[in-house]
Amino acid sequence: MQDDPIRIVKEQTLSDDYAPLKKITFDQRRRDGNWQQETREVYNNAGGTAVLLYNSSRRTVLLTRQFRIGAHLAGHDGFTIEVPAGMLDDADPDRRARAELCEETGFRARGLRKVIEFFPNPSSLTETVHCFLGEYEERDRKDEGGGKQEEGEDIEVLEMDVDEAFRQVKEGSIRDAKTVILLQFLREELGQSNGSPS
Ligand SMILES: Nc1nc2c(ncn2[C@@H]2O[C@H](COP(=O)(O)OP(=O)(O)O[C@H]3O[C@H](CO)[C@@H](O)[C@H](O)[C@@H]3O)[C@@H](O)[C@H]2O)c(=O)[nH]1
Ligand SMILES: [Mg+2]
Incomplete structure (x- = not known):
């Protein structure tokens, strides 16, 4: 043009x-x-999808812990705490989010809604990440999760107190971008300002 x-x-x-x-x-x-x-x-990596689930009665979030070679090469031990997430492979982001959630954590989502789409690195990656928030209850657990062993995945499922998750973002233990972003959206939904809780 x-x-x-x-x-x-x-x-x-x-x-x-x-x-x-x-x-x-x-x-x-x-x-x-x-x-x-x-x-x-x-x-030119595929786009991605990520989902944060919250349980309002227990005030917990559903997270994962897995090894990431990029973080490891950057000096971190490489075991990052992240929201369940996956590559899109040209599929619909909402459907992929549900499928990845189930593969990685064994949970089904309730009230899933998209909150943001972002470029994790608009200079070096073609990737866009589609982010969703939703809720879960204990009865939504369908299996143990853990990821696809045949693809080398070994994913630990963590149920974390939401205030502890916010604290870990602040102190740098949680530093995966999609996870930080989704936790900030949840914090906003829960009506907590940036300065609290301690
Ligand atoms: N052979 C091979 N396999 C790979 C490679 N890169 C990834 N894989 C495989 O591809 C699968 C990717 O797992 P997903 O759960 O679909 O993706 P993800 O890595 O969790 O992606 C999410 O997090 C990324 C990091 O933040 C995001 O970049 C991405 O958008 C998404 O949100 C894994 O089974 C992994 O073994 C590679 O270079 N070679
Ligand atoms: Mg994944």
Whole structure:
């Protein structure tokens, strides 16, 4: 398009195993009207879906703990506390959220609603993550969860006091982006300000 400030000039596939890693050369028209050329490496991973369930009578949330190699290579032990989540694989985000929730935790959701869609890294990833909030009760547990063993998943299910989860975000024990975002949405729904509880 004539007015488009971005023109893709070249796409080079650097690797294409699980998902393509591409080196993209593009022209960008700066706000002053001059054009510049840049190259960026972009991982074309699938979109994702994530869901946080809350039990209002027990004031607990349903979380998982699993090994993440990226966090490990960044200096963390790699065992991250996260909301149940999965890759979309071109499926409907709501259906994938329910399926991942069941695979990873064994629970079914009640009152699932979408709260936000975000780019975890709009520079290096093509990924969008669709985030949902919902509720659960003990009778919604259908099995033990744990993830797909045949795909190498070994997922621990954690039922955590909601205030403890908020505290762990604040002190940095919970630092997975989709989890922090969803806990902030829950906190807002529960009517708690950023400063409380202790
Ligand atoms: N062979 C192979 N398998 C992979 C690779 N990357 C992921 N997998 C497999 O693909 C599956 C991904 O599991 P899901 O539960 O579908 O996805 P997820 O990793 O939990 O994704 C969620 O969290 C990510 C990290 O925050 C998010 O990026 C993503 O959007 C989603 O929310 C796992 O079985 C994992 O073994 C890879 O490079 N090679
Ligand atoms: Mg997952």
